[in-house]
Each structure stands twice: as C-alpha cells, then as structure tokens.
Amino acid sequence: MSIHKRDTSRGTRYDVRLRNAEGKTYNRTWRTRKEAESYERAELTARDRGDWIDPRARLKTFSEVAGEWLKSNPAKRPATIRIERSMLDRHVIPAIGAKRVASLTPAVMQTLVSDLSAKLSARSVRRIHSTVRAICNYAVATDTVARSPLRGIKLPAEVPAEVHVFTPQELVSVAEALPAEHRPMVWLGAVLGLRWGEVAGLQMGSLDILGRTLKVERAVVRDAKGRPVLGEPKSEAGRRTLAMPDELVEVLSAHARAIAVTAANPDALLFPGWEGGPLRYSNWLRRTWWPAMVAAGLGTLEQDETTERWHYSGPGFHDLRRTSATALVVDGVDVKTAQYRLGHSSPVLTLAVYAQAVTAAERDAADRVGARLMSAG
Numbered sequence: 544m545s546i547h548k549r550d551t552s553r554g555t556r557y558d559v560r561l562r563n564a565e566g567k568t569y570n571r572t573w574r575t576r577k578e579a580e581s582y583e584r585a586e587l588t589a590r591d592r593g594d595w596i597d598p599r600a601r602l603k604t605f606s607e608v609a610g611e612w613l614k615s616n617p618a619k620r621p622a623t624i625r626i627e628r629s630m631l632d633r634h635v636i637p638a639i640g641a642k643r644v645a646s647l648t649p650a651v652m653q654t655l656v657s658d659l660s661a662k663l664s665a666r667s668v669r670r671i672h673s674t675v676r677a678i679c680n681y682a683v684a685t686d687t688v689a690r691s692p693l694r695g696i697k698l699p700a701e702v703p704a705e706v707h708v709f710t711p712q713e714l715v716s717v718a719e720a721l722p723a724e725h726r727p728m729v730w731l732g733a734v735l736g737l738r739w740g741e742v743a744g745l746q747m748g749s750l751d752i753l754g755r756t757l758k759v760e761r762a763v764v765r766d767a768k769g770r771p772v773l774g775e776p777k778s779e780a781g782r783r784t785l786a787m788p789d790e791l792v793e794v795l796s797a798h799a800r801a802i803a804v805t806a807a808n809p810d811a812l813l814f815p816g817w818e819g820g821p822l823r824y825s826n827w828l829r830r831t832w833w834p835a836m837v838a839a840g841l842g843t844l845e846q847d848e849t850t851e852r853w854h855y856s857g858p859g860f861h862d863l864r865r866t867s868a869t870a871l872v873v874d875g876v877d878v879k880t881a882q883y884r885l886g887h888s889s890p891v892l893t894l895a896v897y898a899q900a901v902t903a904a905e906r907d908a909a910d911r912v913g914a915r916l917m918s919a920g
Contacts (some may be wrong), residue, residue: 544580559583598819603687606640612681620766627674627827634671644682647692656696665699672698707858709733709866713841720835727798729815732863734791736885739860740764743822744773747799748809755792758784763821771821834859868896
C-alpha cells in the first residue's frame with residue numbers, strides 16, 4: 544500500500560508515496576484518505592496511459608523551459624538564438640515568464656497573443672507565436688507538460704508583403720546606380736536567385752570561370768554578438784553549384800579583374816566590407832541599396848522629424864530573388880529544378896514562391912493582352 548496514515552498536531556494526514564520513471568520516490572500529502580486514493584489512482588492511470596508527468600517537472604516556469612529550449616539545438620545559429628532570446632525577453636517573459644508551464648491554459652495564451660496584437664504587427668505576433676509554440680512543443684517532448692497550451696489560438700490576419708518583380712530595364716537602372724564594386728550583386732540576386740548573405744559570402748574560389756559555374760558554400764551570418772562573419776548557408780539545401788549564363792560570367796570576370804583578385808586568392812571575398820571583412824547588411828542597406836533605389840526612381844527615403852531616423856520605402860534585395868523565381872515560372876522551369884537553384888530545403892517553400900511569381904506573371908500577361916486587344920478604343 545502506497546498510502547500511509549500519519550497523525551500530526553494539525554490532525555490526521557495521508558501520505559501517498561510513489562516512484563517516478565527513474566525509480567525515485569516522491570510524496571504528496573492529503574487531508575483525507577479519499578483524496579489520497581483519488582490522487583494515487585490518477586497517477587497510476589496516467590502512467591498506464593503513457594502521459595504521466597513528473598511532479599517536479601510541473602514546477603518549471605515558462606522562463607526556465609524557454610532557457611532549456613534555447614540551448615537544446617546545437618545546430619542553431621548564434622544569431623538566431625540571440626534574436627529569439629531578445630524577442631522572448633521583450634515580449635513574452637514579462638507576461639508569462641514566472642508562470643509554471645503546467646498552469647498555462649489556452650485562455651492565458653490567447654490573452655498573450657491578443658495583448659501583443661494590440662501593439663505589434665501581425666507578422667511580428669505570428670513570429671513570436673511560432674517561437675512560443677516551439678517552446679511549448681519542447682515542454683511536451685521533455686515530459687514537462689502533457690499537452691501544449693497553444694490549442695485553438697486565434698492569430699491576427701497577416702497582410703501579404705508587397706512584392707516587387709523587377710523589369711529588365713529596372714535591373715539595369717539599379718545596377719548603374721550602385722557603386723561599381725557592388726553592381727554584380729544585382730545580377731547574382733536576379734539571375735541566380737541568391738540570398739543577400741550568399742552573395743556577400745562569395746569568395747574567389749566559388750567561381751569556375753571556365754566551367755561557367757558558381758558554388759554556394761558560404762554565407763555572411765551574424766555571430767552571437769551580431770557581428771558579420773562567414774558561416775554555413777541557411778540549410779544543407781543552400782549548398783549548391785549553379786550554372787551561369789555567359790553574360791553573368793563576363794560580369795564576374797570583369798569584377799574580379801577590377802578588384803585585383805585571381806584564382807591564386809581563393810579565400811578572397813568578391814564583395815568585401817569597407818573594413819576588409821564581410822559586409823554588414825544593415826550598413827550596406829543604408830549606404831548602398833537605399834541610395835541606389837532612390838536614384839533609380841524605385842524607392843523613397845524620408846526622415847522622421849522627431850527621431851531623425853530615415854525610413855525607406857521600396858523594393859528590397861530579396862525582391863531580386865523573387866524576380867528570379869518569376870523568370871523561372873515564365874520560362875517554364877520545373878519545380879524540382881527551381882527548388883535546387885533557389886536552395887530551398889522543401890518543395891513546399893518553392894511552391895509558395897512560385898505562387899507569388901505566378902500571380903506576378905499572370906498580372907503581366909493580363910496587361911499585355913489588354914494592351915494588344917483593347918488599344919483600338
């Protein structure tokens with residue numbers, strides 16, 4: 544019998560003594576035998592069903608579990624951990640950090656989401672929700688709780704981001720507006736669909752001029768302190784060797800000659816930063832991309848009179864990648880090939896990009912057909 548009667552100065556008490564999965568004893572005291580027997584049955588039933596939770600785990604706070612989760616994935620990039628920790632510290636920990644995970648309910652989590660929705664964009668709220676969901680799933684996987692409290696949560700509707708597909712003329716305008724040492728970046732983004740970090744991380748050894756191929760092996764990422772460093776591509780699928788058209792080969796050959804880099808310097812960056820190391824994305828945007836887009840008539844820069852900060856409105860570098868995807872759709876390239884060229888780990892990601900590209904291509908087709916058939920009026 545695991546229930547033991549005990550007389551105390553405050554009356555009779557009933558101790559329930561059970562063993563956890565590791566064979567260690569744990570106790571729980573009740574005022575009546577009926578309560579003790581009910582607790583014992585519930586514990587044994589949960590164990591038989593396979594959803595028993597160690598009572599000690601139930602004491603963990605959300606902040607403690609979040610800390611464990613942040614350390615649980617050794618493959619996660621330091622910059623990603625830094626961003627997630629900052630996001631949690633600013634928006635989640637103050638609200639529910641001190642609460643026990645076992646005490647969190649869908650109602651509590653819905654209140655958190657609703658409060659965040661009142662002050663943040665839908666995109667930000669959804670990103671925070673995704674991180675909290677991963678933490679709750681980790682709590683379930685580590686037997687801290689039996690079920691995730693993020694059940695049936697209503698999220699704010701996200702307004703689709705505005706997508707800009709560059710025309711050939713616009714690409715020329717942007718390239719001409721950029722400093723000479725950065726012009727090839729436009730064509731690498733638009734023709735090969737490279738991400739900014741992949742472009743900034745290209746080294747001379749990545750180029751095979753005679754074979755007309757380019758290897759994506761490195762990318763500029765941020766370390767734990769936010770500094771730009773050379774790291775691995777976004778995923779294993781990001782490692783790829785891409786065929787290049789002759790025009791791009793000529794552009795990159797001329798660029799290598801202009802910066803005095805040869806095959807004898809395989810580790811030399813094709814687009815080094817101003818201090819010699821990798822480019823810093825935020826600085827590059829302010830110093831290079833934004834002014835070029837304004838000069839090309841595709842973007843605007845306005846200064847806030849109160850904060851004196853500059854606000855940019857217009858296409859981003861990632862729109863070059865979308866332009867590349869659109870070109871793949873228009874030219875009938877199959878999804879599998881597009882997935883490889885874009886470096887997607889899943890065809891689902893490619894199909895999502897294709898869906899945006901199809902919309903852009905379909906709109907362009909409508910405009911061209913309308914101009915041809917309705918111009919007589």
